[in-house]
Amino acid sequence: MNDRFNTSAGYFRKRFGQRIQKVTIDAGFTCPNRDGVLGKGGCSYCDNNSFNPSYCVPQKTITQQINEGIEFHAGRYRHAEKFVAYFQAYSNTYAPLNHLKKIYSEALEHPAVVGLVIGTRPDCVDSEKLDYLAELSEKYYIAVEYGVESCYDKTLRRINRGHDFWCSRKAIKETASRGIRTGIHLMFGLPGETKQEMLDEIDIISSLPINSVKFHQLQLLKNTVMTAEYLKNPSDFHIFNVPEYIDFITDAVEKLRPDIVVERIAGEVPPRYLAVPAWCSLRNDQLLVLFGKNLEKRNTRQGQLYRGINNG
Ligand code: SF4
Secondary structure, three states, X not given: OOOOOOXXXXXXXXXXXXXXXXXXEOOOOOOOOOOOOOOOOOOOOOOHHHHOOOOOOOOOOHHHHHHHHHHHHHOOOOOOOEEEEEEOOOOOOOOOHHHHHHHHHHHHHOOOEEEEEEEEOHHHOXXXXXXXXXXXXXXXXXXXXXXXXXXXXXHHHHOOOOOOHHHHHHHHHHHHOOOOEEEEEEEXXXXXXXXXXXXXXXXXXXXXXXXXXXXXXXXXXXXXXXXXXXHHOHHHOXXXXXXXXXXXXXXXXXXXXOOOEEXXXXXXXXXXXXXXXXXXXXXHHHHHHHHHHHHHHOOOOOOOOOOOOOOO
């Protein structure tokens, strides 16, 4: 394990005294940026199918998906006996509270499940839902992960997110203030953003009451608006190569507040979904090794250059 940055494995070990594995669930949600409430096209880079494991289909019950997820991971993670149910696909708070209660309770009733991770959009929560999650978090591990993607409204408009950064900031604060673990996703390489602007985002997110972050590089997927834009005007994009990205993430983590858990340094989709092949299909664990070596080579660690700027 790398002690130069906070990993989620380290966090779970500290909290539960054992390895905790996530099992992914598709509970059949949609998203207001796809069902017509905000728009129909979705975010310009999105193909939600690309990040759903094969055992995850909404026609199966939550319990069935958890059982199959546990089986799926059994060979790879022999030491995991406890699991968190990861509601990943689309926006997993985008339904009436009664429905949310039903599906979250079904997951929490599974004997191997110690908590929930709920991925959603920052405009898909309200005080009623957050109060309910706060109540659950007195008994279980409950984390909400918001797709923030960028701290810049110019980018959020351009990628058709359908919400601004103020909305992300508000959801993060309202979640964290209730004692619910709060995570975010941030994407690097979005069109029109310079490397310096991306690094400046680290100061901004470090000033927010988040517990964890997942970093993703932009991946150009087949049949997306983003890929069409890229093919038309590639110079508007900063597509990282591997050594450059590893160096960039090292810079980012150096600036990141020292207590934040870095759950991911890069996204991973099956190569068949990629319109523009990238990174020779390097897996996430291989990237983590490169990242660890780079931290060592530079003799640096998370938060080494954290400056405690208050943008909150
Ligand atoms: S909010 Fe998420 S699911 Fe909805 S379109 Fe954007 S990336 Fe896709």
